[in-house]
Amino acid sequence: xxxxLIRRSLAGLATLLVASFLLFLLVAVxxxxxxxxxxxPHISPATIAIARHQLGLDQPLLQRYWTWLTNILTGxxxxxxxxQPVGPELWSRLGITxxxxxxxxxIAAFIAVIIGVVTAVRQYSILDHTLTGFAYLFxxxxxxxxxxxxxxxxxxxxxxxxxxxxxxxxxxxxPGVTGAWPTFTNIVGHTVLPxxxxxxxxxxxxxxxxxxxxxxxxxxxxxxxxxxKGLNPRRVLYVHALRNALIxxxxxVALDFATIxxxxxITEIAFGWNGMGQFLYQGLTGPISPDxxxxxxxxxxxxxxxxxxxxxxxxxxxxxxxRIRLA
Amino acid sequence: MPDTEPGTEAGxxxxxLAAESPRGTVIAAxxxxxxxxxxxxEMAAPSRGQLRxxxxxxxxxxxxxxxxxxxxxxxxxxxxVPIFWxxxxxxxxxxxxTGPSAAHPFGTDLIGHDMLAQVMAGxxxxxxxxxIVAAISTVIGTAVGALAGYYGGIxxxxxxxxxxxxxxxxxxxxxxxxxxxxxxxxxxxxFVALLLALLFWTYLARLIRGTFLSLRExxxxxxxxxxxxxxxxxxxxxxxxxxxxxxxxNATLTVAGAILTEASLSFLGLGIQxxxxxxxxxxxxxxxxxxxxxxxxxxxxAFLVLAILAVNFIGDGLRDALDxxxxxx
Numbered sequence: 001x002x003x004x005l006i007r008r009s010l011a012g013l014a015t016l017l018v019a020s021f022l023l024f025l026l027v028a029v030x031x032x033x034x035x036x037x038x039x040x041p042h043i044s045p046a047t048i049a050i051a052r053h054q055l056g057l058d059q060p061l062l063q064r065y066w067t068w069l070t071n072i073l074t075g076x077x078x079x080x081x082x083x084q085p086v087g088p089e090l091w092s093r094l095g096i097t098x099x100x101x102x103x104x105x106x107i108a109a110f111i112a113v114i115i116g117v118v119t120a121v122r123q124y125s126i127l128d129h130t131l132t133g134f135a136y137l138f139x140x141x142x143x144x145x146x147x148x149x150x151x152x153x154x155x156x157x158x159x160x161x162x163x164x165x166x167x168x169x170x171x172x173x174x175p176g177v178t179g180a181w182p183t184f185t186n187i188v189g190h191t192v193l194p195x196x197x198x199x200x201x202x203x204x205x206x207x208x209x210x211x212x213x214x215x216x217x218x219x220x221x222x223x224x225x226x227x228x229k230g231l232n233p234r235r236v237l238y239v240h241a242l243r244n245a246l247i248x249x250x251x252x253v254a255l256d257f258a259t260i261x262x263x264x265x266i267t268e269i270a271f272g273w274n275g276m277g278q279f280l281y282q283g284l285t286g287p288i289s290p291d292x293x294x295x296x297x298x299x300x301x302x303x304x305x306x307x308x309x310x311x312x313x314x315x316x317x318x319x320x321x322x323r324i325r326l327a
Numbered sequence: 328m329p330d331t332e333p334g335t336e337a338g339x340x341x342x343x344l345a346a347e348s349p350r351g352t353v354i355a356a357x358x359x360x361x362x363x364x365x366x367x368x369e370m371a372a373p374s375r376g377q378l379r380x381x382x383x384x385x386x387x388x389x390x391x392x393x394x395x396x397x398x399x400x401x402x403x404x405x406x407x408v409p410i411f412w413x414x415x416x417x418x419x420x421x422x423x424x425t426g427p428s429a430a431h432p433f434g435t436d437l438i439g440h441d442m443l444a445q446v447m448a449g450x451x452x453x454x455x456x457x458x459i460v461a462a463i464s465t466v467i468g469t470a471v472g473a474l475a476g477y478y479g480g481i482x483x484x485x486x487x488x489x490x491x492x493x494x495x496x497x498x499x500x501x502x503x504x505x506x507x508x509x510x511x512x513x514x515x516x517x518f519v520a521l522l523l524a525l526l527f528w529t530y531l532a533r534l535i536r537g538t539f540l541s542l543r544e545x546x547x548x549x550x551x552x553x554x555x556x557x558x559x560x561x562x563x564x565x566x567x568x569x570x571x572x573x574x575x576x577n578a579t580l581t582v583a584g585a586i587l588t589e590a591s592l593s594f595l596g597l598g599i600q601x602x603x604x605x606x607x608x609x610x611x612x613x614x615x616x617x618x619x620x621x622x623x624x625x626x627x628x629a630f631l632v633l634a635i636l637a638v639n640f641i642g643d644g645l646r647d648a649l650d651x652x653x654x655x656x
Contacts, residue, residue, distance in 0.1 A: 015488070019495050030504050140635040142587050144594045145610065145628045152617040152624070262497030266591055281595065284503055295504060303495040 001318075008314060012307045019307075023299040024065050031290045033057075033081065055292070068296065078293030081286065086293045090279070090301065096172050097275035099191060101264050104198035109253050112203045116210020116249070117242060120218060131207070139204040143263050147197045147270035155193060167192055170272040194271045201263055202256070209252055214245040247320045254313035258306045276302075384648035391644020397637035401630065405451035414441035416448035416604055424620055434622040436613070445604055446626050452605040453586050454634065456520040460585035463524035465578040468531030469570075473562050475532070476539020487536065490529040498526055499591055506597040514600040519592065523585055531577050538570040572649035579642035583635050590631055606631040 037043050037051055052058050056067065071078065077086040115135070119128040138146070151169035159165050168174070168190040177186045217223060218241055226236045265277030272278075276298065283294035385391055414420060419439045420431070427434045433442035475486040493501070505522055506514065542548060543566070551561045567574070592598030593607030601608075606627045613623030 015491060015495065018488075019492050022492060023496065026501070026504055136636060136639060137632075140583070140587075140639050141632050142590055142594070142607075142635075144591065144607075145632060148610070148614055148617055148624060148628070152614075153621075156618060258494065258497045262499040265497065265499055265503075266595065269595060280500060280503065285596070290504065299496055299500065299504070302497065302500065306495045 004318070005315060008311050012311050016304060016307050019303045020069060020300055021065060023303060024068060024296055025061070027290055027292055027295045027299070028061060028064070033288050033290065033292055036288055072297070072300065077297040080283070080294045081288040081291045086297045090276075090297055093274065093276050093279050094301070096273060097264055097268065097277065099172065099187070100194050100198065100267065100273065100275065101260060103191070104195045104202060104264075105253065105260060107195065108199045108202040108206060109249075111199065112206035112210050113246065113249065115203070115207040117214050117237075117245070119207070120211045120214035120245075121237065123215065135204040135207050137204075138200045139208075141201065143197060143201050143266040144270050146200055147194075147267055150193045150197055151271065165189075169193060172273045172275065194267050194273065197267050197270070198260070198263055202260060206249060206252060206256075210245065210249045213248045214241065217241045217245040220244075247317065250320060251313040251317045254309050254316060257309040258302075261302055261305070381648045385644050388644040388647055390640045391648070394637040394640025394644065397633060398641060401450055401634055401637065402454055405447045405454065408447045409444060409451075412441075412444055412447070414444045416440065416444045417602060418444065424616075426620075427622055433626045434620070436620070436623055437616065442622060442626055445609055446606070446630055449604045449606040449609045449627055450630050450634065452516050452599060452603060453589060453607070453631070456516050456523070456589045456599075456605070457582045457585035457638075459517070459520035460523045460527055460589070461578050461581040463521070464528035464581055465531060465574060467524070468528035468577075469535050469567065469574055471528065472532040472535025473539055473566065476536040477543060477558070477562055477566065479540065479543070483536065483540075487533070490532050493526055493529045498588060501526060502588065502592055503595065503597055506592060514598065515603060516599060516605070519589060519598050520585075523588060527581055527585060527588075531574070531581070534573055534577060535570055538573060539566055542566050542569055572646075576642055576646045576649065579638060579645055583638040583642065586631070586635050586638065606634075 032038075033055060034048060034051060034057070037048050049058075056064055059067075068078070075087060077090060080086050080089070115131050119131050122128050155167040155169050158167050166189055168186075172190050173183070173187050174190075177183050223236060223241050226240045227233070231240075261276075264275070265280065267273075268275045268277035269281055279294060280298045283289075283291035283298065409415065418441060420435060420441055421439065422431060422435045423439045424437050425431060425435050431441050431443065433446055435441055436445070471486055471490070475483040502522060505525075506519070548561060548565060551565055556564075589598055589605065590607030590610070593605050594611045596608075596611065599605045599608055609627035610624060610631070613620070613627065617624040
């Protein structure tokens with residue numbers, strides 16, 4: 001097990017290294033940060049040359065990559081075009097994004113398992129068909145459509161019904177709120193709608209996956225045998241069947257992380273959250289675009305998270321299913 | 328309700344998520360020990376008779392037929408309606424921000440655009456892009472997957488690590504970075520389609536590779552080797568037809584994924600650029616006034632969801648039709 005973990009981590013590290021180079025390259029060739037300066041006739045070539053030197057763009061690509069990588073290893077993520085260091089900003093924004101992503105993943109997984117089990121056990125019932133219909137619908141609805149429906153239609157109605165603003169539709173919190181309890185309710189009020197959005201687009205696929213997995217297990221011989229032995233049907237369902245049916249789903253949840261971050265980018269922009277997604281977006285749509293340091297750091301952090309989750313999924317799968325040999 | 332049972336094939340991994348990739352959903356690494364290529368194990372090369380049987384199963388699949396009809400209506404509607412509709416998507420009429428009426432069934436926007444014309448043009452663009460993406464990425468994905476699966480070894484390793492790399496960052500993030508360079512210019516549908524196709528092939532490549540890895544160990548392929556058939560002949564005449572089921576299903580689901588991703592990109596303002604319109608950019612421009620002029624949001628959003636839903640239904644129906652292990656309803 002330890003050997004497997006080490007080998008898997010080394011492979012992950014190698015992937016990350018190659019990915020870091022390609023991502024660096026991607027940002028380097030995808031746009032010229034000096035384009036805005038160069039388009040301005042009032043800016044002299046000398047000024048542009050200075051800016052180019054400051055950004056390190058006069059150095060060869062490989063050298064730039066090396067400088068960037070070694071700086072990051074010492075915790076220096078570079079400076080954005082606004083002159084702010086990227087590192088601290090990145091971490092605080094990561095915290096904001098996780099406030100949306102972590103509850104969403106937990107709630108979506110929970111709902112998906114329940115719905116998956118119910119629809120498998122009551123296969124072809126009206127309940128099954130209804131829940132399947134919803135799964136299809138949410139699976140096919142883009143994140144931003146759900147976000148707009150929630151914030152422009154549901155939130156307005158709910159707030160009107162309650163009488164004061166309970167569900168906020170813009171931002172991750174209201175600045176200037178003091179006190180522990182008001183701060184908490186304020187943050188929750190801002191988080192509810194984005195989390196619902198992310199849960200809806202995420203649970204749909206997982207619930208189908210859980211249903212299929214549960215059906216597989218329910219038709220397996222050992223479950224039939226457990227029933228034949230005359231065990232309590234509930235015990236057969238929850239102990240014999242569900243435990244095994246959870247294995248593939250657990251790994252899918254871990255492996256879907258890149259997709260969830262993708263959904264979070266759009267959700268953040270739709271709800272005006274100042275998290276990671278917005279950071280990337282601003283880095284790409286700002287006056288000086290791309291904001292190289294920001295975009296490169298963003299991609300690297302995301303790639304790291306995704307690779308770690310992939311390793312986690314592999315290991316988890318092996319731990320949960322003793323049939324898998326880690327040879 | 329027809330049987331839409333993704334994972335009940337004997338011993339197969341549950342396949343719902345594994346085989347669908349809207350939202351660019353891809354499963355980033357193979358699950359160790361997971362069955363690769365079970366579909367191929369259970370599927371002989373489709374002869375004419377089998378194709379006819381699959382066709383019959385598809386036609387009997389109510390949801391799939393429903394999806395196919397909706398898709399055709401959307402596609403033909405978005406081509407035909409603009410021909411006789413008095414307004415084009417760029418016409419500026421004298422009515423501003425009016426609700427749905429006889430003259431403007433979908434209302435008009437603040438500038439005076441007729442929304443019906445806009446939504447039709449948007450639908451056509453979205454479908455056009457998605458179909459191009461599916462066509463290109465299916466060809467690339469099949470080719471890469473076939474090479475990796477057929478040769479195995481070092482070629483397989485290199486190609487698969489390459490596809491892994493596309494999966495370490497959310498698809499939408501790479502697309503945002505890539506489209507940024509060009510977004511100041513007018514990004515046409517073809518450009519956006521190529522951009523998406525550049526990344527969308529990886530999922531199919533993985534799938535085909537798995538199928539091919541198991542196919543190449545089979546006796547009939549061995550027999551082909553023995554009679555001295557060329558590599559091309561074996562791949563094109565014997566292996567690809569055996570993987571045809573999963574290729575077709577995934578090409579379909581790629582269409583759904585491409586519609587979704589393209590719309591998201593345009594919603595964020597980095598996809599299709601004016602003067603072109605697509606459903607994502609229509610929703611983005613209607614968003615600000617969604618509460619007061621809801622028709623600016625409802626119509627494009629409904630068409631978008633309907634299109635994706637229809638394609639997903641078709642994909643599911645195709646999977647059920649092409650999978651002979653499917654049980655009767």
